[in-house]
Amino acid sequence: MSLHEEKIKYLEEMAARIRYDTIESVINAGSGHIAGPLDMADIFTAMYFHILRHDPKNPDLPERDRLILSNGHICPVQYAAMAHAGYFPVEELKTLRKFGTRLQGHPHRSALPGIETTSGPLGSGLSQAVGMAIGLKMDAAKNQALPAGRQVYCLMSDGEQECGQTWEAAMLAGKLKLDNLTGIIDRNNIQIDGMTEDIMPLEPLKAKYEAFNWHVLEINGHDFHEIVNAVETAHAIYEKPVVIIAHTIAGKGVDFMEFQYPWHSKAFKPEEAKEALSQLRTLQGKIKSEHE
Amino acid sequence: MPISKEAKLVKDVLDLKSLEQKPTRDGYGLGLVQAADENPNVVALCADLIESTRTESFAKKYPDRFVEMGVAEQNMASVAAGLSAVGKIPYITSYAMFSPGRNWEQLRTTVCYNNRNVKIIGSHAGVSVGPDGATHQAIEDIAITRPIANMKVFAPCDVWEGQKVAYEISKIDGPCYVRYAREKTPVFTTENTPFEIGKAQVFFEEKGRLDVAIIACGPLLHNALLAAGELEKEGFGVRVLNSVSIKPIDEQAIIEAAAGAGAVVTVEEHQIAGGMGSAVAEVLAKNHPVPIEFVGVQNRFGESGSPNELVEHFGMGVISIKEAVRKVTNRKY
Numbered sequence: 001m002s003l004h005e006e007k008i009k010y011l012e013e014m015a016a017r018i019r020y021d022t023i024e025s026v027i028n029a030g031s032g033h034i035a036g037p038l039d040m041a042d043i044f045t046a047m048y049f050h051i052l053r054h055d056p057k058n059p060d061l062p063e064r065d066r067l068i069l070s071n072g073h074i075c076p077v078q079y080a081a082m083a084h085a086g087y088f089p090v091e092e093l094k095t096l097r098k099f100g101t102r103l104q105g106h107p108h109r110s111a112l113p114g115i116e117t118t119s120g121p122l123g124s125g126l127s128q129a130v131g132m133a134i135g136l137k138m139d140a141a142k143n144q145a146l147p148a149g150r151q152v153y154c155l156m157s158d159g160e161q162e163c164g165q166t167w168e169a170a171m172l173a174g175k176l177k178l179d180n181l182t183g184i185i186d187r188n189n190i191q192i193d194g195m196t197e198d199i200m201p202l203e204p205l206k207a208k209y210e211a212f213n214w215h216v217l218e219i220n221g222h223d224f225h226e227i228v229n230a231v232e233t234a235h236a237i238y239e240k241p242v243v244i245i246a247h248t249i250a251g252k253g254v255d256f257m258e259f260q261y262p263w264h265s266k267a268f269k270p271e272e273a274k275e276a277l278s279q280l281r282t283l284q285g286k287i288k289s290e291h292e
Numbered sequence: 293m294p295i296s297k298e299a300k301l302v303k304d305v306l307d308l309k310s311l312e313q314k315p316t317r318d319g320y321g322l323g324l325v326q327a328a329d330e331n332p333n334v335v336a337l338c339a340d341l342i343e344s345t346r347t348e349s350f351a352k353k354y355p356d357r358f359v360e361m362g363v364a365e366q367n368m369a370s371v372a373a374g375l376s377a378v379g380k381i382p383y384i385t386s387y388a389m390f391s392p393g394r395n396w397e398q399l400r401t402t403v404c405y406n407n408r409n410v411k412i413i414g415s416h417a418g419v420s421v422g423p424d425g426a427t428h429q430a431i432e433d434i435a436i437t438r439p440i441a442n443m444k445v446f447a448p449c450d451v452w453e454g455q456k457v458a459y460e461i462s463k464i465d466g467p468c469y470v471r472y473a474r475e476k477t478p479v480f481t482t483e484n485t486p487f488e489i490g491k492a493q494v495f496f497e498e499k500g501r502l503d504v505a506i507i508a509c510g511p512l513l514h515n516a517l518l519a520a521g522e523l524e525k526e527g528f529g530v531r532v533l534n535s536v537s538i539k540p541i542d543e544q545a546i547i548e549a550a551a552g553a554g555a556v557v558t559v560e561e562h563q564i565a566g567g568m569g570s571a572v573a574e575v576l577a578k579n580h581p582v583p584i585e586f587v588g589v590q591n592r593f594g595e596s597g598s599p600n601e602l603v604e605h606f607g608m609g610v611i612s613i614k615e616a617v618r619k620v621t622n623r624k625y
Contacts, residue, residue: 108405124370127398131378132374169367169371
């Protein structure tokens with residue numbers, strides 16, 4: 001699965017496109033979450049364009065891996081990644097949050113093929129991922145003919161590590177040694193009311209998961225090498241679930257949003273929208289657009 | 293005797309002393325194993341209560357299909373949603389106070405909005421839980437499950453019906469809530485008593501003039517039959533309906549009963565707000581308004597005591613049902 005330089009370049013370009021389309025869709029919707037979608041763009045790109053066993057033309061493929069988005073509010077980036085991967089036309093991103101759309105404000109399973117579960121209320125994604133991992137293991141134990149190693153990935157926010165249910169699920173996954181389950185935490189350090197360590201300190205987060213009998217990896221969530229290596233390492237760990245704590249920069253890609261918790265979710269002023277899109281188009285001035 | 297022949301109830305159904313007594317939760321244990329024998333996708337989860345919820349026989353027979361969750365009902369609801377997502381039919385069991393009580397939002401979002409095939413089994417519903425007291429007596433569970441879209445709700449009246457409901461819900465897709473009781477109560481239906489999702493069976497039917505329809509669910513249905521037997525001797529024409537299927541509810545049977553009798557009494561071991569009686573009132577207000585009296589818990593919490601003592605104290609005994617019948621017939625238009 002490892003990466004050559006050409007693939008990395010492809011992923012970086014795809015992530016840039018996904019960031020742009022994500023923010024354009026949120027601006028167009030008039031509301032929605034911003035910082036989290038921007039900082040998870042690289043991980044979503046890695047998932048849909050390199051890691052996941054999936055088929056956008058056959059979302060119910062039985063041998064697919066499962067990607068559970070627990071913090072459903074960052075769905076604009078999942079929608080953008082799915083659109084570019086071929087689940088639905090990129091054009092449809094314009095319907096985000098509008099009446100009749102398949103792209104609900106928080107993702108809904110029955111609305112859009114390829115969404116594994118409805119989410120939004122925080123802290124329940126890991127439980128559902130655990131349930132899927134248990135069920136897939138039951139099947140594998142019964143029937144050797146089934147494709148081996150179908151993986152369950154659960155993407156979580158750091159804020160939802162404050163939910164008690166997250167730890168109920170973590171305890172069960174540790175007890176059952178669910179080595180087909182990989183959690184990925186978006187460690188961007190922000191939540192609605194402020195910085196996580198001010199609102200409700202999460203550290204030492206690594207030690208917490210280790211105490212629940214998980215194997216813990218920490219990575220730079222914007223480095224494709226590290227993302228892919230960590231997932232490969234997770235597959236190689238037996239008898240334990242793995243959580244990857246991905247250190248990310250909230251609002252990544254737009255300088256006035258980076259590290260700023262008020263951009264968790266906020267309405268754009270027209271000049272902010274223009275500036276954000278310009279920075280995302282030019283990778284903060286690193287490339288000159290033909291339009292400028 | 294106006295006991296319905298079609299209901300195929302036990303002989304001497306009104307002779308309380310002659311009836312066998314078993315808790316409805318025993319029926320859950322039997323129905324679960326019956327469903328599991330037939331369908332390998334049936335799995336069960338329990339939150340540290342396998343003996344008292346009667347999940348134990350399944351857990352022993354099918355250890356590979358059983359998951360002990362520990363005291364974590366919220367996790368249990370969402371783990372079940374995940375299991376259903378990969379094709380399993382999970383039954384989740386705890387006391388009704390904790391599931392669907394404590395884990396309501398998880399049931400709403402991850403089970404019902406997702407339309408997952410999860411069966412929620414709430415044992416120890418009602419004040420008849422007895423000595424454990426109000427913290428463990430779920431009397432709001434119908435009210436909180438009934439309004440959730442996609443959810444079906446059932447309250448079986450005895451151990452036989454408890455088994456039938458547990459088994460039949462394995463054959464329909466989608467979330468179901470079934471409330472069971474702790475206390476031994478009369479076994480008055482039989483293996484042959486019909487049960488159909490969405491249908492209310494007539495258990496007691498005066499063939500002549502009809503004065504009142506009593507619509508009941510759960511073990512209190514037997515109190516309703518005892519009341520009907522006594523009322524019949526006093527000259528009342530009574531029909532008793534078993535409303536085991538609270539959602540979907542049998543609108544036609546309820547409308548026909550109200551139209552024939554002109555007055556209705558509902559009986560349930562639950563708050564009168566939001567329960568089965570409220571469901572009946574919704575049907576009648578829209579289709580055929582008649583006076584209704586609601587027998588149930590009147591906006592109070594339970595307390596410790598013996599089950600029968602508590603049922604009487606909270607106004608759900610035979611005498612209270614008869615009083616409600618007199619009151620409602622006096623209110624007729």
